[in-house]
Each structure stands twice: as structure tokens, then as C-alpha cells.
Amino acid sequence: MRIAIVGLGLIGGSLLRALDAAGHEVTGFDADPATRAAARDAGFLAGDSVAEAISGAELVVSAVPMTVLPQVIAQLAATDCLVTDVTSVKGPVRDLMAAHGVRRFVGGHPMAGRETSGFAAAEKDLFDGCAWVLCLEDGTSLADWLVLARLFTGLGARVVPAGADEHDAAVAKISHVPHLFAAVLAEQILTDPLAGALGAGSFRDGTRVAATRPELTAAMCGGNHEMVRRELKRLIARLGEMSESLDTLAPHLEPGARARRSWPATPGTGFTMAADRESLLALGRSGGWVMSVGDTEVVGLRPESDRNDP
Template sequence: MRIAVAGLGLIGGSLLRALDAAGHQVIGFDADPATRDAARAAGFQVAESLAEAASGSELTALGVPMPVLPQLITELAGYDGLVTDVTSVKGPVRDLMRAHGVGRFVGGHPMAGKEISGFAASEKDLFAGCAWVLCLEPGETDLDDWLALARLFTGMGARVVPATAGEHDAAVAKISHVPHLFAAVLAAQISNDPLAGALGAGSFRDGTRVAATRAELTAAMCGGNAGPVGRELRRLIGQLEEIADALGADDLVQLLEVDELVPLLKPGEQARRAWPATAGEPSAMAVDETALLELGRSGGWVTSVNASDVVTLRPETDRNDP
């Protein structure tokens, strides 16, 4: 397949590398001349414009931040190939594609990344084993286009998870966007407390890793998903306030009383110990929009695409045997 990849940062650059390694004819583009030069030096074909990269391609993948998308989309005017993206928010991108009349679009989001960015950080195996959301909008998404992308990405080793844009945005607010905000606030504590920085160890390192992400990228990610992120942030702040109340910070005696804390902490302990869920046995499933969406809602995913069905896995506890 001939594929254009626009935006050659960590995700786009890794996609360029992965598709090339899988044997596809790939041409890249990036607005930054230094990034284009770096990709060429790595042996990849790189165009000077998106229009040039997309010309003659069957698929164009947009690997740029949300604020850059409107300009790129205008450069695809008249393009009749399939378009996908890797943006971490899906509802606004779907609306943007509709507004610009992009006829063949399937939103995507690979749940892979690092706290560092840029083409130099990209790697061909970044997506191996990762969950790759492919949006399936009832009555709107062309199922053949969806399956073509599912076949492409499972061929790169990803686990394809079907979901609507709204379902995706609500879920990533919980497990990606708000954690970035929490990490930023936690990490900032050591900026004026050298002793705390010296004592920081495993829990601080693991809880703040993504705080090293460029602030501009985190702001664009969370700002683009402002509604779900705001709701989730307020919900979690409410739970933290419950914990603060249980601690009774003004009552030193109560610090020794842990009974009130345990019920507040136990759900997190149990959820984390059970994650990630153990997968059940592979199962063939007929291609059906409703069944695919139910698969995603149950925490399942597609592992491969055949001529008439897809092979799926579900968490063992949610799987219903025939």
C-alpha cells in the first residue's frame, strides 16, 4: 500500500518506520525542514509538501497536534484516499473532518508514547502490543475502510480497539489526560524543595514520568478534550478531598486511625492488582458494527482481520463463551 504520513514527530515518525518495516511504500512530510532532513538522512522518502506526499497515495495518516490539523486538512482538498489520524482526542477531530468535507475518514489513536518527542525519539516497534483505538461511528464510518486500517495496524502488532469518538474521549481523560495533569502538579513540588527532590524514589519517578512531556503538548492534548478532562478532574479532586477529610490533618491523634482510609484506598489497590486483565482465548467474530463496538466496550480488541471475520480477544472475566 502507498501511504503518506504527515508529521514526523514521535508518533508520526514511528508510524513511518513501522509501515516501512512492514513493506509498505511510505512517503513522509513534516513542516519543519530539519525534521525532513533527519528523516531523509534515516533513509526515508520525504516530500516538500503534504499535497506532494499524498499524491497517488491510498492512505494519508495525519500525525500532528490538534491545533495544526485545520491547515493540513485544507491541503487535502480533492483527495479521494482514506484519511486517518493519531490525535489523542477524537470528537473534535471528527467534527473538523466533517466541517471540511473529508469523505473517507476513520479516526485513530495509538496508546503508545514516551515523555520525549521528535523524530529522533521515534522507533519502528513503538506500536507492538499497544492498544490502537479506531473510531467506529454508527451509521457513518465505512466498515470496509475501518477494516482496512484494522488489518494494517494489527499487521504492525497493535491491538485494535473499536470505539466511538465520544467513548474514546471519556476513557482517555481517565487514563491519559488527567494523569498528565496530576504528574505535572506532583513534579512541580520539587522545584523549591531540594530535600524532597533528593528523597524522590520509585513512587515519585513512576507517578511523574509523563510530567517531562513538553508542556505545550500536554496543554494541546488536555485542552482539546476539555469537557471530559474537566469532569474527570473534578471527580478525582472530590475523591482526594474525601481522603483529606479522613486524614483529619488538624488532629494528630487521628493520623494513627487508619480505618477510615482503607475503604477509600482499597478500590484502587484492587483495580491496579487486576490490571492489565488476563485475555481469554482467541475467538472469530463476524464483521458487524454493533458487535465490534460491544467488543470495545467490554475491554476487548481485534488481533487480526480475515476475509470474512475478525479474530478477537476479550478480558477473561468479561468473555462469554458460546
């Protein structure tokens, strides 16, 4: 498959490496000349413009930050090829694509981010075992969705079907707000060297993503501001309840302890299911994912505690 990747940071660069290793014809582009040079030095094709990179492509992957996405989308409006993205918020991207007249778009988001960034941090195995959301909206072509699901499961990803708004609500809880909590926790050691000296496992694990480039976290959370604000209010209220119950805290901690001990869920047995929109969305809502893709059917998987049939 001829594929163009616009944006060669951690995700775009890793996708360039992974798709090339899988035998696809891949061309990249990045607005930074040094990044383009690094990609070429590593043996990859890199165009000097978006237009050059996407010329002749069957699939274009936008892997740029939300802040510059409108400029990239404007250059994709005339293309008839399939377009996807890896942006961490899906509703606004869906709306931008529609506003610019991009005809064949399937929103995507691989849950494979790290605190490191840039082409130098890219790895071809980054997506092995990761959850890769592919959005199914009312206007999404199921044929195009299956093309991408087949492509990304071929890279070792677990493809999770979801609506864009469902995705944005979920990632606010498990990705965006945790970045903000990590930042607040980490900044404490700037004014308390003793606390920094005593920091161990809980501090390290709870603040890892605070090392992410601030402009990337800001763009991620700002692009999903309604969902992030809602979750922040909910969690702050929950912390307020705990602060009033420090002498009888155990019952407040038990649900979280139970949830964390059971995560990640043990997968059940794969089953064949029809590849229709409602069945796929039901699979994603149950915590399941697509393992592989056939012509008209897919192999799905749900957590062990759930039913392993459609």
C-alpha cells in the first residue's frame, strides 16, 4: 500500500518505521527540515512538502499536533484517497475534516504515547499490543474502516471501534486529566527538595507523563476542553469527599483498589463476528477490540468476564 505520513514525531515516525518494516511503500513529511533529514538519513523517503509526500498515496496519515492540524487538512481537501489521523482528540478533528470537505476520513488514535517525543524517539514496535481507536461515525465508510483496521492489526495493534464523542469522554478520564494531575504532583519538588529526595515508586509512576513537552499536553487537553473540564470537576469533588473522611478513608479507597487490581482485564477467547457498524461499536463499548480482519467478518475479543460471542 502507498502511504504518506504527515508529521514525523514520536507517533508519525514510529508509524513510518512500522509500515516500512511491514512492506508498505511509505513517504513522510515534516515541517522541520532537520526531521526530514533525519528520516532520510535513516533510509526513509521524505518529501519537501505535503503535496509532494501525498502525491500518488492511497492513504494519508496526519500525525501533526492539533494546533497545526487546520493547515494540514486544508491541503488534503482535494484528495480522493483515504485519510486518517493519530490525534488524541477526535470530535474536533472530525468536524475540521468535514468543514474542509475531506471526503474519505476515518479518525484514529493509537494509545501509544510516551513522555519522549520527536523522530529520534520513534520505534517500529511502538504499536505492538497497543489499543488503536478507529472511529465509526454515521458517515464513516465501513469499507474504509476495515482497510485501516486490517492495516493496524497487521502492526500488532488492538483496534477498538468507538464513536468520536465516546472516545473523547474516555481519554479525558484515562489520559488527559492524568497528565494534569501528574504536572501538579511533579511541580511540588521545585520548592521542596526534601520531598524530591524522598520520592520513590509512587511519585515516579504518578508523575511520569509530567515530563511530556508542555505544549503537547496543552494542545491535547485544550482540544478536548469540555470533557477535560467535566472530569476535573468530578475528580476534584471526589478528592474533596476524601479530604473530609481521612479518619475513615478505607471505604473511599476500595473501589479504586479493586479497579486497579483487575486492570488490565484478562482477554477472553477470540470469536468471529459480522463487520457491521452497530456490532463493532457494541464490541468497543464492552471493552473489546478487533484482533484481525477478513473480507466481511472480523475476529473480536472481549474481556474474560464478558460474553465471548456477539
